[in-house]
Amino acid sequence: MTEQKIYDLLIIGTGMAGLACAVYARRFKMSVLILGELQGGTITQTHLVENYPGYSSISGFELGMKFVEHAKSVNAEMKSTSIVSVKKLMKFEGGGIDGKAVFSATNKKGELFLGHSILIGTGLTHRHLDVPGETEYTNKGVSYCATCDAPLYKGKKVIVVGGGDSAFKESLFVAEHASEVTIMYRGSREKIRPELINLQRVEANPKIKLMLNTAIKEIHGDGNRVTHVTLGDGSVFATDGVFVEIGGTARSEFAEYLGCALDSHKQIIIDRYSRTNVEGVFAAGDVTDSEWKQGVVCAAEGAAAAYSAYNYVSKIKLKIT
Numbered sequence: 001m002t003e004q005k006i007y008d009l010l011i012i013g014t015g016m017a018g019l020a021c022a023v024y025a026r027r028f029k030m031s032v033l034i035l036g037e038l039q040g041g042t043i044t045q046t047h048l049v050e051n052y053p054g055y056s057s058i059s060g061f062e063l064g065m066k067f068v069e070h071a072k073s074v075n076a077e078m079k080s081t082s083i084v085s086v087k088k089l090m091k092f093e094g095g096g097i098d099g100k101a102v103f104s105a106t107n108k109k110g111e112l113f114l115g116h117s118i119l120i121g122t123g124l125t126h127r128h129l130d131v132p133g134e135t136e137y138t139n140k141g142v143s144y145c146a147t148c149d150a151p152l153y154k155g156k157k158v159i160v161v162g163g164g165d166s167a168f169k170e171s172l173f174v175a176e177h178a179s180e181v182t183i184m185y186r187g188s189r190e191k192i193r194p195e196l197i198n199l200q201r202v203e204a205n206p207k208i209k210l211m212l213n214t215a216i217k218e219i220h221g222d223g224n225r226v227t228h229v230t231l232g233d234g235s236v237f238a239t240d241g242v243f244v245e246i247g248g249t250a251r252s253e254f255a256e257y258l259g260c261a262l263d264s265h266k267q268i269i270i271d272r273y274s275r276t277n278v279e280g281v282f283a284a285g286d287v288t289d290s291e292w293k294q295g296v297v298c299a300a301e302g303a304a305a306a307y308s309a310y311n312y313v314s315k316i317k318l319k320i321t
Helices: 016-027 060-073 146-153 165-174 196-204 253-257 295-315
Strands: 009-012 032-036 077-080 083-089 102-107 112-115 118-120 124-126 157-161 180-184 208-211 216-221 226-231 236-238 241-244 248-250 281-283
Touching (some): 009 016, 016 060, 016 118, 032 112, 083 253, 118 295
Parallel strands (some): 009 118, 032 077, 118 281, 157 180, 157 241
Antiparallel strands (some): 226 236
């Protein structure tokens, strides 16, 4: 029977946090395995990135692929797979040093991957409106990815729901295709949170209008496509599509199972070196309790996690190859 390889570091997540962690971990001569499905992470679904140092303007897909290429160039192993469970194994034949745990990750096929340390960089999952018709018309006029679907709405009228910077950025992209874009937000103007530059761009775009203090109550269609929505005041608003950009929910289930402390929003609590309260478990990126969700922050936390993982593995006297 072939002995199961134990990596110095397992990385769950193929976004900017996980890939940056892999680059730094390899510079520390650690053996690394990156596990996840969407190479490059959710940044690849962003139309345009203009605030990442070194690139005045770059597509999200291109930036994500540069992270992937960099990780591969330093020989970080990567497997495109969906991880369904993680565990902390205190008793593992051939594993564990100085009584320390070995961490395992299992995919849908039942394949097992082992590491002396583990990084959780699983990011967020899209938050839904949770209104009647949303599920029925998902991919039939309801979308959570403007970069993916905006070209389908050439010459059509659409709604972008949200008051954060992502909603304003995506509305600008959607407006390149649609004839009319309405940003709907349930809060007041004082509560919208776009970067100033994106607010100015939206206000200067004749295709885009703001509807504040407005909530969607129900989404309607003809069985095949979205045709209109009912608003909170009972009025009807005709539209060909609804893009939902209201943030996300931390995908922290693995960390919770491992005993990591979470905040009230289920985000993983970390210190400035990306350490959790569980020895050998690190976290980085949008899944953590860092208030500012930005690509550059994700990358920085990933780098810090690699440094912390290296120190942890070194202390348990692992011979790094």
